[in-house]
Amino acid sequence: MTARIETVDRRTMMSGLAGAGLGLAWTDRAWAMTGDAAHGAHAGGNAMGTPAxxxxxxxxxxxxxxAPVMVGGRRGHAITVNGTTPGPLIRLREGQQVCLRVHNRLDEDTSIHWHGLLVPFQFDGVPGISYPGIAPGQTFDHVFTVRQAGTYWYHGHSNMQEAMGLFGPIVIDPAGGREAEPHDREHTILLHDWSDVHPHVMLKRLKQQGGFYNRQQQTLAGLLAGRDQPLRERLDWGRMRMDPTDIADVTGSTYTYCINGHDSAANWTGLYAPGERVRLRVINAAAMTNFNVRVPGLPMRVVAADGQDVVPVETDEFQIGIAETLDVIVxxxxxxxxxxxxxxxxxxxxDRSGQCRATLAPVSAPGLVAPIPPRRARPILTMRDMGMGGMDMTGMDMASGTLDLSAPAAPMAHAHHGGMKMRDKSLAPPGMRLGPGVATIAAAPVDRLADRPTGLEDVDHRVLTYADLKARVPRPQAPPTRSLDVHLTANMERYMWSFDGVKLSENPAPLAFRAGERVRVTLVNDTMMPHPIHLHGHFFDLVSGAGEAAPRKHTINVLPGGKASFDLTADAVGDWAFHCHMLLHMHAGMFRVVTVREAAA
Incomplete structure (x- = not known):
C-alpha cells in the first residue's frame, strides 16, 4: 500500500464527499500553494515555498x-521533507490506522515527533527517550491508531533540525466527518521563522552575549523623545542588570518570518468566496518566535485550541506560542x-522586530494583494514581568532591591513584605538547585492566565487570553491527589536555561507519575521571558476557573514572572519529553523526562 497524494479537483472531491454523506468543507489541495501558483504563475524552484x-x-x-534555499534574499541550507520545507500536509481521519514511514537521507541521525498526537511512546519520535533515532540511510515505521481529530503538526527532534526546516502540518478529520463548528472552506496557516545562520551558531553567539540579536534596546534618543521608560525607571532596571526590551532571544535582525514557506514579498494567498465561513488552521512551527496574529478588518472566531474544540469566542488578535495551534473562523x-x-x-x-503578511483574496480576483501594515512600536517589560505581580510596590527602592541572585544578598528596606530579602536565596523553593544558572527568582508570582500576553497589554481591541477558552464539551474534573511545582529557571545574561535550576545535561531524575494518578502541576516562571512548555503524550486541563469546561491543551505559554497550573491525568505509560519549545532553550537544558509507570503490585 502506498501514500496517496491528493490531486482530485474540487468538483470531484465535493461530489465524492456528498455521496459519502460527509459535510466537509472545500480544502485547498496544495496547502502551501499561493493563489498565483494555483493559477499556474508560480515561479521559483527553491525548496522553501514550493507547493507542498x-x-x-x-x-x-x-x-x-x-536542499539549498533562498528566503528573503538570503541563501541557506534547509532540511526538507519530500523535497520541501515546510513539508507536506498529512491528512488523517480519526479512528484510522496509519503507518508513517520515515526515510533518512541525511548524513546524520534524524527523527520526527508527531506533535500533540496521542501515540505509543515508542513512536513519539524523541531520540534517547522514545528510541535511538533514525540513522543515515535507515527507515523507521511509526504505526498507530489515530485517536483524535484537529489541527497538529510534526517536526524534527534531532540536532535542532527543526530550525532548519524539518516540520509540516497535520490535519485530522473527525470520525463522523463533521466539525463541531461548520465552515465552507479552510486554509492551513503555518507560521515559522527562517535564518541562514545555523542554530548552533546562534546558540554560541547568545552564550557569548545574551542580547546579541536585540537591535531594539533603549537609547538616549528614545528617552528624549519619550518613547522609552522614564530615566528613573531605566536606572532602576540598569541597577538590576535587566533589560526591559529583552523579549525575544533571536529577532528580525536575523530571522525572516514566513507563512507557509512564503515571506511578505512572496505573499502566500488563500482564496475565499464572499460570505463563506473560512477556517484558518493556525500552527506556530517557529523555532524561537511567539507570534501575534490578526486579520485587520475581520473579527476572528476561535473554535479550537491545540486541536480541541472550544466554545467559540470572538477576538481581534491573539498571541500563539511556539508549538500551539489555534483554529479560527473568519x-x-x-x-x-x-x-x-x-x-x-x-x-x-x-518583540515586533519583524512580521509576515499573507493574503486572503476573493476567488473573483485571486491576484489581489493585501497591504502590509506598518510595524507597531516595540513593547517594554514591566514589574509584573519580573514576578512582582503579587507584591505591594509602594515606596519600593529599586536601587537597593533586585531579584538578581548573582549579586550578594542585600535587604529590600522599603519593600512591604516583612523585611523580605529579594537577593536572599532563601526565596528559592525546596529542591531548587542554586548556582550560576539561576540568576532570578520571582518573588511574588501570580496566575497570569487571564492576562493579555506580552506586548498586547495596551492595544485598543480585543485580545484572546487563556481565561477566554472553555471546552466545548464539559468533562467531569477529578480532583488532583497531589501537587507538583516546576520552576522555569535561567541566567538570561549567560544564556543558561533549566527546570528547577537543573539542566538536562546534568542528568536530573525523571518527573515520576503513577499510571492513572491525577496531579496538579504548577509552572512558575522565574525568568522575564514567556516560555511555551510542552508535554509529550498527554493533554492536560488548564486550571483557569472554568471548572468542568477547563480547556485541554498540550502546550501552555507561561508569561514572564507568572505562573500557570494544569491538572494532569497520567494515562500514558512510558517515558515522555517535557520541555520549553523555544528550541535554543530546550537545547540549552530546559528539558526533563516524565516517566509514567504502573503502580507496583
Missing part, C-alpha cells in the same frame, strides 16, 4: 533530506456587485 502535497492513506512515506463579506477586497493575515513577532 497533501498526503493521506494508511501508509505515508516521508523522506528527510537537505467570514469575509462582499456580495454581488461589491468591490473585491483582499485581507491581510498578519503574523508579528512578539
Amino acid at each position: 502535497a497533501t498526503l493521506s492513506g494508511e501508509l505515508i512515506e516521508l523522506t528527510v533530506d537537505s 467570514q469575509p463579506g462582499g456580495g454581488q456587485g461589491a468591490e473585491p477586497q483582499a485581507f491581510a493575515i498578519v503574523a508579528e513577532a512578539i
Whole structure:
C-alpha cells in the first residue's frame, strides 16, 4: 500500500464527499500553494515555498533530506521533507490506522515527533527517550491508531533540525466527518521563522552575549523623545542588570518570518468566496518566535485550541506560542456587485522586530494583494514581568532591591513584605538547585492566565487570553491527589536555561507519575521571558476557573514572572519529553523526562 497524494479537483472531491454523506468543507489541495501558483504563475524552484502535497492513506512515506534555499534574499541550507520545507500536509481521519514511514537521507541521525498526537511512546519520535533515532540511510515505521481529530503538526527532534526546516502540518478529520463548528472552506496557516545562520551558531553567539540579536534596546534618543521608560525607571532596571526590551532571544535582525514557506514579498494567498465561513488552521512551527496574529478588518472566531474544540469566542488578535495551534473562523463579506477586497493575515513577532503578511483574496480576483501594515512600536517589560505581580510596590527602592541572585544578598528596606530579602536565596523553593544558572527568582508570582500576553497589554481591541477558552464539551474534573511545582529557571545574561535550576545535561531524575494518578502541576516562571512548555503524550486541563469546561491543551505559554497550573491525568505509560519549545532553550537544558509507570503490585 502506498501514500496517496491528493490531486482530485474540487468538483470531484465535493461530489465524492456528498455521496459519502460527509459535510466537509472545500480544502485547498496544495496547502502551501499561493493563489498565483494555483493559477499556474508560480515561479521559483527553491525548496522553501514550493507547493507542498497533501498526503493521506494508511501508509505515508516521508523522506528527510537537505536542499539549498533562498528566503528573503538570503541563501541557506534547509532540511526538507519530500523535497520541501515546510513539508507536506498529512491528512488523517480519526479512528484510522496509519503507518508513517520515515526515510533518512541525511548524513546524520534524524527523527520526527508527531506533535500533540496521542501515540505509543515508542513512536513519539524523541531520540534517547522514545528510541535511538533514525540513522543515515535507515527507515523507521511509526504505526498507530489515530485517536483524535484537529489541527497538529510534526517536526524534527534531532540536532535542532527543526530550525532548519524539518516540520509540516497535520490535519485530522473527525470520525463522523463533521466539525463541531461548520465552515465552507479552510486554509492551513503555518507560521515559522527562517535564518541562514545555523542554530548552533546562534546558540554560541547568545552564550557569548545574551542580547546579541536585540537591535531594539533603549537609547538616549528614545528617552528624549519619550518613547522609552522614564530615566528613573531605566536606572532602576540598569541597577538590576535587566533589560526591559529583552523579549525575544533571536529577532528580525536575523530571522525572516514566513507563512507557509512564503515571506511578505512572496505573499502566500488563500482564496475565499464572499460570505463563506473560512477556517484558518493556525500552527506556530517557529523555532524561537511567539507570534501575534490578526486579520485587520475581520473579527476572528476561535473554535479550537491545540486541536480541541472550544466554545467559540470572538477576538481581534491573539498571541500563539511556539508549538500551539489555534483554529479560527473568519467570514469575509462582499456580495454581488461589491468591490473585491483582499485581507491581510498578519503574523508579528512578539518583540515586533519583524512580521509576515499573507493574503486572503476573493476567488473573483485571486491576484489581489493585501497591504502590509506598518510595524507597531516595540513593547517594554514591566514589574509584573519580573514576578512582582503579587507584591505591594509602594515606596519600593529599586536601587537597593533586585531579584538578581548573582549579586550578594542585600535587604529590600522599603519593600512591604516583612523585611523580605529579594537577593536572599532563601526565596528559592525546596529542591531548587542554586548556582550560576539561576540568576532570578520571582518573588511574588501570580496566575497570569487571564492576562493579555506580552506586548498586547495596551492595544485598543480585543485580545484572546487563556481565561477566554472553555471546552466545548464539559468533562467531569477529578480532583488532583497531589501537587507538583516546576520552576522555569535561567541566567538570561549567560544564556543558561533549566527546570528547577537543573539542566538536562546534568542528568536530573525523571518527573515520576503513577499510571492513572491525577496531579496538579504548577509552572512558575522565574525568568522575564514567556516560555511555551510542552508535554509529550498527554493533554492536560488548564486550571483557569472554568471548572468542568477547563480547556485541554498540550502546550501552555507561561508569561514572564507568572505562573500557570494544569491538572494532569497520567494515562500514558512510558517515558515522555517535557520541555520549553523555544528550541535554543530546550537545547540549552530546559528539558526533563516524565516517566509514567504502573503502580507496583
